[in-house]
Amino acid sequence: MVEESELKYFVRIINTDxxxxxxxxxxxTGIKGxxxxxxxxxxxxxxxxxxxxxxxxxDEDVAAIEEQVKAYPASVPKWMVNRPVDVYSGEPKHLYGSDLSLAKEDDINLMKKMRCYRGIRHENGLKVRGQRTKATGRFGKIVGVSKRRN
Structure with missing residues (x-):
């Protein structure tokens, strides 16, 4: 531990402050993923x-944390990673930061390209995970009952 006067307000790990x-x-938890x-x-x-x-x-503790972050996918069960089966390699991966955002975007684009049900829902801007759409998730002009004026 370092003295309190040497507090670092930002610590950089995996390209994240x-x-x-x-x-x-x-x-x-500030690291996405x-x-x-x-x-x-x-x-x-x-x-x-x-x-x-x-x-x-x-610095040695921060380096140890960064090393463990990089070694995380290999040290936990397959079900604990955020990408248990990579579409392209078939291996379990754990993605962080912008890699996670890009992979999610690529997955959505792949679904759109395949024209699967979820891809079509994404294209149309509708709910994807089976939620009800009768009353919520509407967009456009407000349609409903107007108040009666006296």
Whole structure:
């Protein structure tokens, strides 16, 4: 641990600036693709106290956390990664940051190209996951009952 006067307000891990004033577990959730449970696993495997302030960690602790973030997909079961079966390679992957956003966008474009049900729903801007659409998710002019004027 470093003295409190040496608090780093931003800690950079995996091309993401993390809030140095937060505890390690919460700060790691600032990386897109890492939730609370994954952050807990990463911090424990790095040997860092999950409640320690992120900005007070030494450089070796931050390096250990970054190493564990990169090794996360290999160290957890297949069902804990955010991409259990990659469409192109067939291997389990865990994507972070902009890679996750791009992969999601590519998946949606692939569905649109295949003209599958979900792809067509995405194209038309409709709900995709089976939600009801009779009353919610409307767009355009407001249509409904108008109040009676006295």
């Amino acid at each position: 993390l809030d140095g004033t937060q505890p390690v577990q919460l700060a790691l 890492i939730g609370l449970h994954a952050a807990l696993i990463i911090a424990r495997r790095a040997g860092v106290d999950t409640r320690a302030t992120m900005g007070l960690l030494g």
